[in-house]
Amino acid sequence: MPAERLRTVLQRIQNAADAAGRPVPALLAVSKTQPAAAVAALAAAGQAAFGENYVQEGAAKRAALAAAHPGLHWHLIGHLQSNKAAQAAEAFDWVQSVDRPGLVAALARHRAPQRGPLNVLIQVNVEGEAGKSGCRPEDLPALADRVADTPGLALRGLMSIPVPHPDPERRRPTFRRMRELFDGLAARHPGADTLSMGMSDDFAIAIAEGATLVRIGTALFGPRPR
Numbered sequence: 001m002p003a004e005r006l007r008t009v010l011q012r013i014q015n016a017a018d019a020a021g022r023p024v025p026a027l028l029a030v031s032k033t034q035p036a037a038a039v040a041a042l043a044a045a046g047q048a049a050f051g052e053n054y055v056q057e058g059a060a061k062r063a064a065l066a067a068a069h070p071g072l073h074w075h076l077i078g079h080l081q082s083n084k085a086a087q088a089a090e091a092f093d094w095v096q097s098v099d100r101p102g103l104v105a106a107l108a109r110h111r112a113p114q115r116g117p118l119n120v121l122i123q124v125n126v127e128g129e130a131g132k133s134g135c136r137p138e139d140l141p142a143l144a145d146r147v148a149d150t151p152g153l154a155l156r157g158l159m160s161i162p163v164p165h166p167d168p169e170r171r172r173p174t175f176r177r178m179r180e181l182f183d184g185l186a187a188r189h190p191g192a193d194t195l196s197m198g199m200s201d202d203f204a205i206a207i208a209e210g211a212t213l214v215r216i217g218t219a220l221f222g223p224r225p226r
């Protein structure tokens, strides 16, 4: 059944891209709270990129699956506390939630050179919602330059988690603004090729607005166990 769910989600992504006349985005399978066995089943069906919200949980799954599935890529998509930066730089291939200068040096310092650069997305809070993760749009250029200038890190693009308005259509302006910010970023930093936005209930809208990577949990794994 995991293979069937994966096929269905990939088909829905393709349909949304075709309908919008956009390139087909990559799929990140969000495996937070799912057991390693569920990740293994999806990996066996061909999915290679997985997203986790917590550093420790992601590191544990990576370790559990390393022998049987050595080719997996792990993305941290949850808020990163500074005191977890070292472990994050070791356990993950991508960190999508870089949102402040203090994380940049800490991640770079703990990235082993033989692993290659850590792929970084900058999380942006375009709605300016108080108490939410993400840098302000006006702080983005300086933070992007800092990531790009730091050895051991590769600036790959932007990530957004819109305010979860119950009507997903209300999230469209956020996706649209993110695409504008992304185009500006990519003009300055040619290595920036990834715009991460869209989840199970709004990925078609995000794709129509130009997402290049969608983060999908529930539609792939079913409801989360906790």
Ligand SMILES: *Cc1c(COP(=O)(O)O)cnc(C)c1O
Pocket: 030, 032, 053, 077, 078, 161, 198, 199, 200, 201, 215, 216, 217, 218, 219
């Ligand atoms: C949980 C989560 C997702 C996936 O959400 P679903 O609605 O289960 O698809 C995507 N992105 C982030 C940042 C998340 O925390």
